[in-house]
Structures are given as structure tokens and as C-alpha cells.
Amino acid sequence: MDPSSNSGAPVVETRDLVKIYRMGDVEVQALGGVSLTIQGGEFAAVMGASGSGKSTFMNLVGCLDKPTRGSYLLNGQDVGGLSRDQLARVRGRQIGFVFQGFNLLPRTNALENVELPMLYQGIAARDRHQRAAEALERVGLGDRLHHTPAQLSGGQQQRVAIARALVNRPTLLLADEPTGNLDSRTSVEVMGIFQELNEQGLTVLLVTHEADIADHAKRIVVFKDGLLLEDRPVTRRRLSREELVEEARA
Amino acid sequence: MNLLASLRTALRALRKNKLRSLLAMLGIVIAVGAVVATVAIGQGAQAKVAAQMASLGSNLLMIVPGSIAAHGVATGAGATQNLNREDLTAIERELTTSVAAIAPINRTGAQVVYGDQNWFTQVQGTTAAYLQVRGWALAQGEPFGREEDAAAAKVCILGKTVVDKLFPDEEHVLGEQIRVKHVPCKVIGVLAAKGQSSWGQDQDDVILMPWSTVVRRLVGTQSDAVSTMMVSARSPEAVDDAQREITSLLRQRHHLSETAEPDFQIRNLAEMQNAAKENTNTIAILLGSVALISLIVGAIGIANVMLVSVTERTREIGIRMAVGARGRDVLFQFLTEAVVLASVGGVIGLLLGAGISRWMASRFDWPTLLSPPVMAATMLLAGFAGVVAGFYPALRASRLDPIEALRFE
Structure with a gap:
């Protein structure tokens, strides 16, 4: 089960993306024209203070919201004008989400949680079981298939969420503060999974406010006041593999 | 999402909240039970009256001596x-x-x-x-x-x-x-x-x-x-x-x-027979409408619980939408839950009603008649009540904004 890889071609391509929220009579410009291209196979970290527009940007990129102006091409397809149902289809097929709060269904075991995205793609029950089990195997939870979130640690829950994000073989993985609820060691482990997936060709877009987490990516984009402030490659990249080895030595 | 998968999803969701599901279907249980039992009792009564009427004879007239008034004193009928x-x-x-x-x-x-x-x-x-x-x-x-x-x-x-x-x-x-x-x-x-x-x-x-x-x-x-x-x-x-x-x-x-x-009276027993038949019909209609009202109350109970459930599961709805559920998938999911609630309630009610009418028959020696068409119609009605009750809550769920829903605590 390899994540689709299309290195070279742009996966995310936004042009002057503007988002204005209307709150009563007041208009709030959350995004003031952002143009950003993420090539296939990239691993980018989006940073910025709260209110910088990075969450709005991620919602637009994740097809959870529609831009007020500007265009957004996902894998070359203009998704700006799609209906709610069409966006849901795009999310289900092309994007995998990992959230800060894990967002697993409570009282539902790991296998069923990972099967969830396949339910909406009309995949037969037997294939669902098999693919979900494989995905969990991949994140190292092959022996926890029938545990419910309450029976799993935070790191394990986040792994289930990653398995769920991968199971429909998306072209883009969106991780919104995925280590926000985890201790530092588990954070490094989770970042290790992302790095591994990225090495296999998956495009990863990560939102974080922690600089050392962002250093696991290859590129850092910083937002401020709804605009792109900075866009730079990571110079001294952290590799989870090495960090974990060092920690074991210490 | 296909029918089987959504049925299983619905059953799983209802199982997770057993007590609430039970309370939600209680109204339907009572309503369907009442319909089945009252119709069985009513039809039993009708059959009994019909049998009695047959034993009375057909097209009957009774002639009895009338009263006479002598010197202003009237005697009662049949006294002469x-x-x-x-x-x-x-x-x-x-x-x-x-x-x-x-x-x-x-x-x-x-x-x-x-x-x-x-x-x-x-x-x-x-x-x-x-x-x-x-x-x-x-x-x-x-x-x-x-x-x-x-x-x-x-x-x-x-x-x-x-x-x-x-x-x-x-x-x-x-x-x-x-x-x-x-x-x-x-x-x-x-x-x-x-x-x-x-x-x-x-x-x-x-x-x-x-x-x-x-x-x-x-x-x-x-x-x-x-x-x-x-x-x-x-x-x-x-x-x-x-x-x-x-x-x-x-x-x-x-x-x-x-x-x-x-100085005589003629009593038309045929009229009496018709009146008796009409009486039992009236009673059946009366009982039936009471039962229908309780079905409506049962549907309101389901709607109420489904509304609460949608609010409580806002985050779940957000997650489902994020991973690709369309509005209609969510709508269908909650509608299925409501219909499953109503149908399970209906089946339990059916058994309850059949049990009550059996018990009435044996305990009070009152004839009851379980009618399969009426039971089938009642079940259909219960399912329909589920659709009606579930529609508004399901529609609300399907129209949630995924971003807001995901943020919901």
C-alpha cells in the first residue's frame, strides 16, 4: 500500500487565495491573498501565531472550506468552484487528515476507526477489513486492532489516526498540530512516521507552532496577518531515526 | 455508503447508548402494542357480536302487547x-x-x-x-x-x-x-x-x-x-x-x-343488530385513533432523542465529513438510526400487543383476533413514523459545517 507519489508535479497550487469571514456586519479578512505551490513529494511545515491565517489556509487546502477569491488547484484540478458534496468526495479520495486531538470515534475500535474513510468510497467489507488491518500494521499497531481509543495511549491513538488518514491512499497528508497533545518522545516517534511516509513519496503538509517539530520538515512556510511572511528550506533537518538512537544512548 | 453498511453503523451507534435507545423507542413500543392489542380486542368483540347476532336469528321482529291507558292510568308495555x-x-x-x-x-x-x-x-x-x-x-x-x-x-x-x-x-x-x-x-x-x-x-x-x-x-x-x-x-x-x-x-x-x-309494539331486532355492529365499529375507531395519537407521541420521542444525539455527536459528524462523508451520507445515517429505532420498537410493540391480547383472551375469556394485515400496516406506520421523526434531526446533521463540527467540544 504505497501512498501515491507524483514527485515534481505540483500537488497544491494556490493563487492569491483570499478568505473573508462575515461576522454580522463586520468582515474579517483571515487570508489576504496567498500564493503557494507545494510540489509532489515535499514535506512542508506551516508556522505562525494564532490568528496568522495558517488554520484558514489549511482548511482551504484540506477542502473543508471554500475561498472567497483566488484559485486553488489540487493535483491540477481547480477545486474552488466545487459543491459541498464534491468537496467531500475530493477529501475522501485525495486528502488524509491528522488532527491535534486525534479525532477518533469514541467506543469504536481501531480497526473500525481506520475503516471509516473507506465506508464512503463504497469499498467492500472484506477489502475494508484487510486494508485497515494493513494500515494499522504499518504504523506498528498490528496487535491493537480491537482496542478502543480509551484503551490506547496518546501516541497509539495518533498512530490510529495516521492509519486512518492513509487508508484511502491520498496524495496529500494534512497534519494539524499532530504532536500538540503528545509528550516529546512520542512526538518524535510520530514525526518519524511522517518522515518515513514522505520518503516513500507522500506529500506532507504539517501545521505546528513548535520550531523543533517544524525542523522535521524539509521546508518551512510562515504566516503572519493572513499573508505569507517567510518561505525557506530547513537547513539543519532533524531526523527522528537519529534522535531516537541518541536518546537511547543517553 | 451502502444500505448494509449504514444499517450496521446505525445498530452500532444505537448499541453504544442502550438506555437512551430504549427510552426513545418506548413510545413506539407502547403505541404499536396498543394498536395491535386494541385492534385484536375490537375485532374479537366484533366477531363475538356477529356470532351472537347470528344466534339471535335473522331479520327479526318482536311483537309484544302494548300499554293501555284506562281512566288515565297507563300500564307498562307487555302488561296486557x-x-x-x-x-x-x-x-x-x-x-x-x-x-x-x-x-x-x-x-x-x-x-x-x-x-x-x-x-x-x-x-x-x-x-x-x-x-x-x-x-x-x-x-x-x-x-x-x-x-x-x-x-x-x-x-x-x-x-x-x-x-x-x-x-x-x-x-x-x-x-x-x-x-x-x-x-x-x-x-x-x-x-x-x-x-x-x-x-x-x-x-x-x-x-x-x-x-x-x-x-x-x-x-x-x-x-x-x-x-x-x-x-x-x-x-x-x-x-x-x-x-x-x-x-x-x-x-x-x-x-x-x-x-x-x-295496543301492541313491534321491536325491530335487525335495527338492534345494526346498532350493536355500529357500536363495536365506533369503539374500534375510537381505540384506533387513541393508538394513532400515541404513535405520533412516540415519533416525537424519537425526534427528540435524535436531536439530542445529533448535537452530542457533532464532533463525530465532523470527523465523518472530514474523511469523505457527503451531506447525504450523514442524512442517511441518522435517518437509518431513526427508522431502526422505530422498527425495533415496532417489533417489540407487536410482540407486546400480541401478548396482551393473548393474556386478555385467557384471563377474561374475551375473544381476541390478531389480524396479520393490521399488524403489517402498523409496522409500516411505525417505520414511517421513524422516517418522519428522523428527518429533521438528520437534515440538521447533514448541514453541519465540517470545520465547526470538528471544533465542537
Whole structure:
């Protein structure tokens, strides 16, 4: 089960993306024209203070919201004008989400949680079981298939969420503060999974406010006041593999 | 998402909240149970009334002596003796087109004795026409005829209850001699059992004897007065004709002027039968509408619980939408849950209703009739109630904004 890889071609391509929220009579410009291209196979970290527009940007990129102006091409397809149902289809097929709060269904075991995205793609029950089990195997939870979130640690829950994000073989993985609820060691482990997936060709877009987490990516984009402030490659990249080895030595 | 998957999802969601699911379906359980039980009881009652009506006879008219006012003092109906055998013979002879049969009835209570057994019962003095008028049959033996009536013959036909009381052990009662008051009588027939009448009277606790035997020998008078005549019209349509013709014939025979009050009354039992049937219909409709109202209340209960459930599961809805659920998938999911709730409630209610009607039947000896079409219709109605109840909550769920839903705590 390899994540689709299309290195070279742009996966995310936004042009002057503007988002204005209307709150009563007041208009709030959350995004003031952002143009950003993420090539296939990239691993980018989006940073910025709260209110910088990075969450709005991620919602637009994740097809959870529609831009007020500007265009957004996902894998070359203009998704700006799609209906709610069409966006849901795009999310289900092309994007995998990992959230800060894990967002697993409570009282539902790991296998069923990972099967969830396949339910909406009309995949037969037997294939669902098999693919979900494989995905969990991949994140190292092959022996926890029938545990419910309450029976799993935070790191394990986040792994289930990653398995769920991968199971429909998306072209883009969106991780919104995925280590926000985890201790530092588990954070490094989770970042290790992302790095591994990225090495296999998956495009990863990560939102974080922690600089050392962002250093696991290859590129850092910083937002401020709804605009792109900075866009730079990571110079001294952290590799989870090495960090974990060092920690074991210490 | 296909039907099977959404059914399983719905069942799983309902299982996770057992108590709430149970409370939500309680209204439907009670409603469906009530519909099934009341309809079973109502239809049982209708069948019972129909059977009783059949045992009463068909197209019946009853003629009883009327009241007369003498010097300003009115007597009650039936207090006079102004109907007699000649009136009966006249009706029998002259009104053949509308009247199928007519029978005189004079009753008296009598102690009856056989061996060391005895019993007190009603003795009806009548003619062979009585069996025809009432549509009664003999289980054994032969009816008496005109000769026995003319000769005041000492013969009798026993009802089932009387047979049971006088002959507790014996099989053969035909030809036995019993004593009715002081008169020894030969048993020539046994009536087929009929059970209770609609007013709870034991219709089998009776002895039939020739009219003149009762009047001359048991009561001991030479009077020709008949206390009741029972008339069977030729058809339901002929009942009114028969009533009109009998009225004019009797007025003429009794020399009544056109303005005088009749000295007899004709009661139309066919009307009574229709009224009784209408009564049971009215009761069935009444019970049915109460049950329908409880179905509506049950649906409101489901809608209420589904609304709460949608709010509580906002985050779950957000997650589902994020991973690719479309609005219609969410709508369908919650609609399925509501329909499953209503259907499971319906099945439980069905069993409950069937159980109640069985229990009523055995405990109170009340006939009940479970009707499969009514049960199927009730189930469909319950499912429909689920769709109606679930639609608004499901629509609300499907219109949630995924971003807001994901942030919901």
C-alpha cells in the first residue's frame, strides 16, 4: 500500500487565495491573498501565531472550506468552484487528515476507526477489513486492532489516526498540530512516521507552532496577518531515526 | 455508503447508548402494542357480536302487547293480554310474502327434576317455527310439530345447560322422562349449544315445549293470550314491509281507529343488530385513533432523542465529513438510526400487543383476533413514523459545517 507519489508535479497550487469571514456586519479578512505551490513529494511545515491565517489556509487546502477569491488547484484540478458534496468526495479520495486531538470515534475500535474513510468510497467489507488491518500494521499497531481509543495511549491513538488518514491512499497528508497533545518522545516517534511516509513519496503538509517539530520538515512556510511572511528550506533537518538512537544512548 | 453498511453503523451507534435507545423507542413500543392489542380486542368483540347476532336469528321482529291507558292510568308495555293465537294465525296466513315464519312465546320458570337431580330454568312455550325464526338447530332428536301443540303433548326439547344439570353422567337423554313442575315430559330433542348472549345470558339454560303444553298444563289457563311473538322476515329488505303490514293487520284486527295508539309494539331486532355492529365499529375507531395519537407521541420521542444525539455527536459528524462523508451520507445515517429505532420498537410493540391480547383472551375469556394485515400496516406506520421523526434531526446533521463540527467540544 504505497501512498501515491507524483514527485515534481505540483500537488497544491494556490493563487492569491483570499478568505473573508462575515461576522454580522463586520468582515474579517483571515487570508489576504496567498500564493503557494507545494510540489509532489515535499514535506512542508506551516508556522505562525494564532490568528496568522495558517488554520484558514489549511482548511482551504484540506477542502473543508471554500475561498472567497483566488484559485486553488489540487493535483491540477481547480477545486474552488466545487459543491459541498464534491468537496467531500475530493477529501475522501485525495486528502488524509491528522488532527491535534486525534479525532477518533469514541467506543469504536481501531480497526473500525481506520475503516471509516473507506465506508464512503463504497469499498467492500472484506477489502475494508484487510486494508485497515494493513494500515494499522504499518504504523506498528498490528496487535491493537480491537482496542478502543480509551484503551490506547496518546501516541497509539495518533498512530490510529495516521492509519486512518492513509487508508484511502491520498496524495496529500494534512497534519494539524499532530504532536500538540503528545509528550516529546512520542512526538518524535510520530514525526518519524511522517518522515518515513514522505520518503516513500507522500506529500506532507504539517501545521505546528513548535520550531523543533517544524525542523522535521524539509521546508518551512510562515504566516503572519493572513499573508505569507517567510518561505525557506530547513537547513539543519532533524531526523527522528537519529534522535531516537541518541536518546537511547543517553 | 451502502444500505448494509449504514444499517450496521446505525445498530452500532444505537448499541453504544442502550438506555437512551430504549427510552426513545418506548413510545413506539407502547403505541404499536396498543394498536395491535386494541385492534385484536375490537375485532374479537366484533366477531363475538356477529356470532351472537347470528344466534339471535335473522331479520327479526318482536311483537309484544302494548300499554293501555284506562281512566288515565297507563300500564307498562307487555302488561296486557291483547295478543292471541288468532292474531298469530292471521299473520301467518295473510302475510306470506314478507313473513317467513312466526312463533308465539310464553315463558314460565319451572323446577325440573330427573332422578335425584333438579334444576330451575326457563320454559318457553312455542311452536316448531321458533327454531326456524331463531335459526337454532337440534343437536339430537326431532322438534315437536303442530299435532303436539294442538294436543298439549307432554314433550320437551332441552338446552345444553339443562342437559348438563339433569344428566351429569348419562349420554342418552332422548326418550327419558323428566318432570317439569308437576308435569312429566318426554325428552324428544337437545338444542345445539349456543353460549352466552350479548347481554351475558346463558342461552342454553332453557327448555322448549309446545306452546299449549306450557299455557294449559304448566301455567294452567284457558287463555289464548300470547306474551311475545317472534317474526322472521323473508329478507333484510322485507323487514320494514313486514313491520308495516303486521301493524296494519293487527290494528284492523284490534279495531283501532286511525288516531288511536296501538295496543301492541313491534321491536325491530335487525335495527338492534345494526346498532350493536355500529357500536363495536365506533369503539374500534375510537381505540384506533387513541393508538394513532400515541404513535405520533412516540415519533416525537424519537425526534427528540435524535436531536439530542445529533448535537452530542457533532464532533463525530465532523470527523465523518472530514474523511469523505457527503451531506447525504450523514442524512442517511441518522435517518437509518431513526427508522431502526422505530422498527425495533415496532417489533417489540407487536410482540407486546400480541401478548396482551393473548393474556386478555385467557384471563377474561374475551375473544381476541390478531389480524396479520393490521399488524403489517402498523409496522409500516411505525417505520414511517421513524422516517418522519428522523428527518429533521438528520437534515440538521447533514448541514453541519465540517470545520465547526470538528471544533465542537
